[in-house]
Amino acid sequence: MKALLQRVTQAEVRVDGLVVGAIGRGLLVLVCAEPSDTPETGRRLLAKLLKLRVFADEAGKMNRSLQDVAGGLLLVSQFTLAADTRGGTRPSFSAAAPPAQARSLWDALVADARELHPQVAFGVFAADMQVSLVNDGPVTLPLAVD
Numbered sequence: 001m002k003a004l005l006q007r008v009t010q011a012e013v014r015v016d017g018l019v020v021g022a023i024g025r026g027l028l029v030l031v032c033a034e035p036s037d038t039p040e041t042g043r044r045l046l047a048k049l050l051k052l053r054v055f056a057d058e059a060g061k062m063n064r065s066l067q068d069v070a071g072g073l074l075l076v077s078q079f080t081l082a083a084d085t086r087g088g089t090r091p092s093f094s095a096a097a098p099p100a101q102a103r104s105l106w107d108a109l110v111a112d113a114r115e116l117h118p119q120v121a122f123g124v125f126a127a128d129m130q131v132s133l134v135n136d137g138p139v140t141l142p143l144a145v146d
Helices: 039-051 099-116
Strands: 002-015 018-023 026-032 062-064 072-077 120-122 129-144
Touching: 002 039, 002 072, 018 072, 018 120, 026 039, 039 099, 039 129, 072 099, 099 120
Parallel strands: 026 072, 072 120
Antiparallel strands: 002 018, 002 026, 002 129
16 A cells, blocks of 8 residues: 655545545655555554654654544545556556555545544545645655555
8 A cells, every 4th residue: 555644733534515524734645556466465564653643742843642642643545646657658556556456445444543542533445536735844754564
């Protein structure tokens, strides 16, 4: 699984003009499933996200995790993270998991996230979404979980 996380002071996802997911301080994470992924891959990704130390401690060092600061987690499916832009002028998305597999992996990720963290919000799989955020720092990190 590929993921791009952004530390935010706030973030929200809208579908058809309606807010479907929103958080205050926390992490906005764009997630892309790949063909070799399994539900266990998603669990490893979540474990990493919840413990990754990207929030400042009293000394201003990135030394606190999402769990430490009781922050929100907003997950958004985004197959375009698998884009291959090396050739031509149109990206290829063949490295992304096929839609049925990606949907199944997304559903498992959502279920696991609900179990593991108290403040979780989600985008809508395969929907046309508008994502708004205030990046804090800015802090933006790519993650890959095999």
